[in-house]
Amino acid sequence: MISRNPSLTDQVKAHIKEQIVNDKFEDGRIPPEAALAEGLGVSRTTIRDALAKLEHEGAIHRRQGAGTFVNKVGLQIKSRLEEIWSYEQVLQDHGYTPSVKVLSDELLPADDEVAEALGIAAGAEVVVIEKVFLEDDEPVVLTRNCIPAGLFEEPAHGRDDLPLYEFLEEYCDRRLTYYVSEIVPVAYDAAQAKKLGVKKGTVGLAFIELGFDQNNEAIVHATSFFRDDLLRFRIIRRKSGT
Amino acid sequence: MISRNPSLTDQVKAHIKEQIVNDKFEDGRIPPEAALAEGLGVSRTTIRDALAKLEHEGAIHRRQGAGTFVNKVGLQIKSRLEEIWSYEQVLQDHGYTPSVKVLSDELLPADDEVAEALGIAAGAEVVVIEKVFLEDDEPVVLTRNCIPAGLFEEPAHGRDDLPLYEFLEEYCDRRLTYYVSEIVPVAYDAAQAKKLGVKKGTVGLAFIELGFDQNNEAIVHATSFFRDDLLRFRIIRRKSGT
DNA sequence: AAGTGGTCTAGACCACTAT
DNA sequence: TAGTGGTCTAGACCACTTC
Numbered sequence: 001m002i003s004r005n006p007s008l009t010d011q012v013k014a015h016i017k018e019q020i021v022n023d024k025f026e027d028g029r030i031p032p033e034a035a036l037a038e039g040l041g042v043s044r045t046t047i048r049d050a051l052a053k054l055e056h057e058g059a060i061h062r063r064q065g066a067g068t069f070v071n072k073v074g075l076q077i078k079s080r081l082e083e084i085w086s087y088e089q090v091l092q093d094h095g096y097t098p099s100v101k102v103l104s105d106e107l108l109p110a111d112d113e114v115a116e117a118l119g120i121a122a123g124a125e126v127v128v129i130e131k132v133f134l135e136d137d138e139p140v141v142l143t144r145n146c147i148p149a150g151l152f153e154e155p156a157h158g159r160d161d162l163p164l165y166e167f168l169e170e171y172c173d174r175r176l177t178y179y180v181s182e183i184v185p186v187a188y189d190a191a192q193a194k195k196l197g198v199k200k201g202t203v204g205l206a207f208i209e210l211g212f213d214q215n216n217e218a219i220v221h222a223t224s225f226f227r228d229d230l231l232r233f234r235i236i237r238r239k240s241g242t
Numbered sequence: 243m244i245s246r247n248p249s250l251t252d253q254v255k256a257h258i259k260e261q262i263v264n265d266k267f268e269d270g271r272i273p274p275e276a277a278l279a280e281g282l283g284v285s286r287t288t289i290r291d292a293l294a295k296l297e298h299e300g301a302i303h304r305r306q307g308a309g310t311f312v313n314k315v316g317l318q319i320k321s322r323l324e325e326i327w328s329y330e331q332v333l334q335d336h337g338y339t340p341s342v343k344v345l346s347d348e349l350l351p352a353d354d355e356v357a358e359a360l361g362i363a364a365g366a367e368v369v370v371i372e373k374v375f376l377e378d379d380e381p382v383v384l385t386r387n388c389i390p391a392g393l394f395e396e397p398a399h400g401r402d403d404l405p406l407y408e409f410l411e412e413y414c415d416r417r418l419t420y421y422v423s424e425i426v427p428v429a430y431d432a433a434q435a436k437k438l439g440v441k442k443g444t445v446g447l448a449f450i451e452l453g454f455d456q457n458n459e460a461i462v463h464a465t466s467f468f469r470d471d472l473l474r475f476r477i478i479r480r481k482s483g484t
Numbered sequence: 485a486a487g488t489g490g491t492c493t494a495g496a497c498c499a500c501t502a503t
Numbered sequence: 504t505a506g507t508g509g510t511c512t513a514g515a516c517c518a519c520t521t522c
Contacts, residue, residue: 007490007491007492008491008492009491009492032506032507032508033507033508034506034507042492042493043492043493043494043495044493044494044495045491045492045493045494046491046492046493048508048509049491049492051508057482058422061458062507062508062509063456063457063500063501063507063508064499064500064501064507064508064509065499065500065501065502065506065507065508065509066500066501066502066506066507066508067501067506067507067508068507068508069458071458073422073452073454073458073460074422077422081323081425081477081479082324082477082478082479082480082482083479083480083482084479085479085481165481176481177480177481178478178479178480178481179478179479180300180315180316180319180476180477180478180479181476181477181478181479182474182475182476183323183425183447183474183475183476183477184447184470184474185427185428185445185446185447185470186427186445187429187445203427203428203429203445204427205425205426205427209479210315212315214305215305216303216311216313216315218315228426228427232424232425232426233424233425234422234423234424234425235323235324235422235423235425235477236324236420236421236422236423237323237324237325237326237327237420237421237422237423237451238324238325238419238420239327239407239418239419239420240299240324240325249509249510249511250510250511251510251511274487274488274489275488275489276487276488284511284512285511285512285513285514286512286513286514287510287511287512287513288510288511288512290489290490291510291511293489304488304489304490305488305489305519305520306488306489306490306518306519306520307487307488307489307490307518307519307520307521308487308488308489308519308520308521309487309488309489309520310488310489
């Protein structure tokens with residue numbers, strides 16, 4: 001029936017997700033795992049892996065002994081904090097048509113905090129790209145990315161408007177795999193407020209984060225500032241055997 | 243070797259985690275899955291499930307073809323946003339010795355927002371418990387929980403200082419299984435500032451959230467306010483095939 | 485070429501829920 | 504008691520990294 005890559009599990013997941021969003025399951029009840037497995041000609045393990053992913057992102061709810069059900073509340077959640085990858089995508093998910101404006105793209109000596117986080121010498125050069133994401137000329141997100149200059153094999157001319165992970169893949173040959181993000185409430189200073197189109201002192205959310213590549217090396221220090229009146233983040237918090 | 247409950251997977255996970263934190267693996271390299279499976283007398287699936295959980299919480303890093311490694315950065319993260327369950331635990335993880343003070347415990351008519359979120363009639367009665375969590379008499383977290391009065395089989399006398407999930411299990415016979423949380427930056431008003439021991443207008447983080455039970459029913463509406471100078475949240479953000 | 489993690493299968497049994 | 508999801512096994516093959 002199906003080809004590899006994306007994996008069988010991901011194809012099954014997409015298949016079930018599609019049926020969910022198109023409301024194909026009566027009473028919000030999803031068929032038993034055994035029935036799904038037989039119906040799609042795959043093993044129950046594959047079905048379970050797909051359902052586990054759907055449950056994790058809040059689309060379904062499973063109860064041992066009872067069954068698997070569509071989770072209406074979870075389906076409504078846009079911009080799940082732990083899954084944010086590109087701000088263009090976040091804005092699109094909110095129904096906006098996003099655009100991006102590069103405010104600056106400079107080679108600067110790293111300040112101490114950034115240098116330590118990236119594991120480079122204090123004062124070593126970093127490429128600093130400042131961007132703002134807008135919808136209909138209204139700023140929603142302001143970002144500042146610092147990338148060690150040593151990572152570049154050649155100067156990156158003019159493509160600094162690319163999503164960061166594409167930019168890093170293109171010019172540094174590194175794949176961004178995860179961020180460790182600190183969530184900080186801030187009152188915007190004059191400079192930030194101007195770039196975000198709000199009054200000085202307006203309250204907003206900031207991410208201070210470090211991005212790592214496939215070899216678990218820190219490759220980017222990023223700070224992002226958000227318009228709380230235009231974009232809010234949600235997250236599903238579960239009990240977990242830490 | 244081992245008994246069920248906690249599951250084999252969780253026992254294996256705890257076993258490996260212990261070796262990680264005690265630095266038993268040379269060069270931060272974790273043995274191949276096949277070796278772990280043979281060594282512990284379990285199947286490779288069980289090992290993989292345990293490693294998947296450890297990777298998800300940031301303790302390890304896996305690379306196809308290369309191996310499995312200890313993730314020093316991830317290990318240092320306390321208070322991972324998506325895993326917070328009791329604030330006592332959060333404060334303990336930060337090395338504080340927490341205490342809790344109940345500010346109020348009343349039966350009130352629900353306001354419209356809370357009533358709609360909980361799916362009860364506007365003005366229906368809710369039990370409202372306001373608590374503050376402290377370390378050395380210094381407030382760190384302020385919470386306000388609203389529980390539909392109809393969930394109580396008997397009045398809950400005096401045990402409102404219990405962690406919320408224990409309280410709900412004890413008096414309402416419901417197990418809190420997950421929260422959907424909205425993350426909001428705020429400037430504290432006079433009343434909030436006084437309870438948190440900060441100046442009016444201080445910036446902080448708030449959670450506005452809805453807690454669900456094992457049957458996916460909303461059972462509690464909660465708001466929490468934090469002292470940003472004493473407690474910060476972190477999260478690992480990964481690419482995920484949504 | 486050897487060794488690693490990633491995907492998938494087929495099947496067994498357990499724990500829990502409904503009726 | 505029947506049916507559901509949860510755990511675990513043993514084994515096959517694939518994709519990728521390392522040497």
